[in-house]
Amino acid sequence: MSFLDYFRSSRKPSAAIAKERLQIVVAHERARRNAPDYLPLLQQDILAAIRKYVPIDDDCVSLQVDRDGDMEVLELNVTLGEQVRVARN
Amino acid sequence: MAKIVVITSGKGGVGKTTTSAAFATGLAQAGFKTVVIDFDVGLRNLDLVMGCERRVVYDFVNVINGEAKLNQALIKDKRVNGLAVLPASQTRDKDALNKEGVRKVLDELAESFDYIVCDSPAGIEVGAQMAMYFADAAIVVTNPEVSSVRDSDRMLGILASKSRRAENNEDPIEEHLLLTRYSAARVDKGEMLSVDDVLDILNIDLLGVIPESQAVLNASNSGTPVILDEDSDAGQAYHDMVARFLGEEREHRFLTTEKKGLLRRLFGS
Numbered sequence: 001m002s003f004l005d006y007f008r009s010s011r012k013p014s015a016a017i018a019k020e021r022l023q024i025v026v027a028h029e030r031a032r033r034n035a036p037d038y039l040p041l042l043q044q045d046i047l048a049a050i051r052k053y054v055p056i057d058d059d060c061v062s063l064q065v066d067r068d069g070d071m072e073v074l075e076l077n078v079t080l081g082e083q084v085r086v087a088r089n
Numbered sequence: 090m091a092k093i094v095v096i097t098s099g100k101g102g103v104g105k106t107t108t109s110a111a112f113a114t115g116l117a118q119a120g121f122k123t124v125v126i127d128f129d130v131g132l133r134n135l136d137l138v139m140g141c142e143r144r145v146v147y148d149f150v151n152v153i154n155g156e157a158k159l160n161q162a163l164i165k166d167k168r169v170n171g172l173a174v175l176p177a178s179q180t181r182d183k184d185a186l187n188k189e190g191v192r193k194v195l196d197e198l199a200e201s202f203d204y205i206v207c208d209s210p211a212g213i214e215v216g217a218q219m220a221m222y223f224a225d226a227a228i229v230v231t232n233p234e235v236s237s238v239r240d241s242d243r244m245l246g247i248l249a250s251k252s253r254r255a256e257n258n259e260d261p262i263e264e265h266l267l268l269t270r271y272s273a274a275r276v277d278k279g280e281m282l283s284v285d286d287v288l289d290i291l292n293i294d295l296l297g298v299i300p301e302s303q304a305v306l307n308a309s310n311s312g313t314p315v316i317l318d319e320d321s322d323a324g325q326a327y328h329d330m331v332a333r334f335l336g337e338e339r340e341h342r343f344l345t346t347e348k349k350g351l352l353r354r355l356f357g358s
């Protein structure tokens with residue numbers, strides 16, 4: 001390794017960043033592609049239900065169906081934003 | 090039974106037409122009667138890459154519309170026996186291709202050819218969908234670059250859901266990856282996604298890796314499929330890829346940079 005390479009190696013190679021970004025976006029797009037048709041509507045309903053109690057943004061609810069062999073799992077993630085915790089204090 | 094192979098990608102300009110010309114020529118060299126069809130209606134280019142642009146009289150759309158017989162539109166290659174080109178039309182009519190018309194032409198071609206190679210246009214619109222709909226196998230041409238890899242993944246999704254095989258619940262389309270414009274030097278420097286990176290993401294059979302090569306431009310300048318340039322790196326890589334498609338096992342080449350000479354190693358480069 002040359003003297004210059006020593007400094008260069010402290011930066012992450014751009015190809016590694018490219019790979020990470022691709023893995024995320026591709027996984028996301030595959031999940032959406034294989035999602036059942038009812039998913040967007042269900043997501044809207046869940047959003048509406050939660051909003052009766054807490055104000056949240058549209059992107060705070062994520063829904064996804066994972067398949068593992070014969071098993072299907074509906075995964076629901078709800079993130080409550082900062083302002084909610086502040087409001088509780 | 091003829092086998093229909095689509096050369097597809099999603100993203101434009103990645104090397105589909107270059108690959109279609111080389112692959113079809115390689116299959117014919119291996120003794121299979123092969124026809125290569127240009128599905129890029131409006132932007133025909135396969136004729137130039139194959140070097141038969143001055144012999145185009147009728148085209149694919151003329152045949153679909155019954156304005157010409159298939160035999161009048163097919164251009165027999167003068168260099169390789171058993172190879173023919175069906176050129177695209179330059180019409181601006183986007184609906185010139187329809188499933189029924191395409192199916193009739195493919196059925197008729199299947200009577201006299203072993204392989205039907207379909208050069209898909211870029212994108213995921215009608216033209217690209219027509220090119221892949223009847224396919225038995227797909228070669229997904231990808232550059233080691235983020236948008237190309239992402240588009241290839243989307244194309245794999247379409248192959249699995251919107252093809253004749255998918256709609257009839259038949260065996261899925263055979264999927265192969267062809268990585269093109271690969272620069273081992275840039276991969277070594279960490280500037281370009283490596284073969285393994287791309288395989289980790291797309292996770293399909295690797296048919297070959299075609300290096301970034303001056304020979305490709307030379308070949309298209311003169312209208313000779315690059316596979317006929319036997320001494321070139323790209324020509325050899327295409328030969329390997331055809332052999333693998335036909336079931337032969339061959340080690341992948343051109344994945345590493347040439348060994349540096351002693352002087353260059355001592356003084357760096």
Ligand SMILES: Nc1ncnc2c1ncn2[C@@H]1O[C@H](COP(=O)(O)OP(=O)(O)OP(=O)(O)O)[C@@H](O)[C@H]1O
Nearest residue numbers: 101102103104105106107211270300301302305306
């Ligand atoms: N391995 C390679 N090395 C160097 N240049 C290449 C290589 N493969 C393709 N090219 C060049 O890239 C350009 C695009 O190639 P080509 O026309 O085959 O792509 P395409 O996918 O058919 O494009 P389109 O989507 O527009 O139909 C051409 O100029 C071609 O010479």
Ligand SMILES: [Mg+2]
Nearest residue numbers: 105106129134
């Ligand atoms: Mg093309």
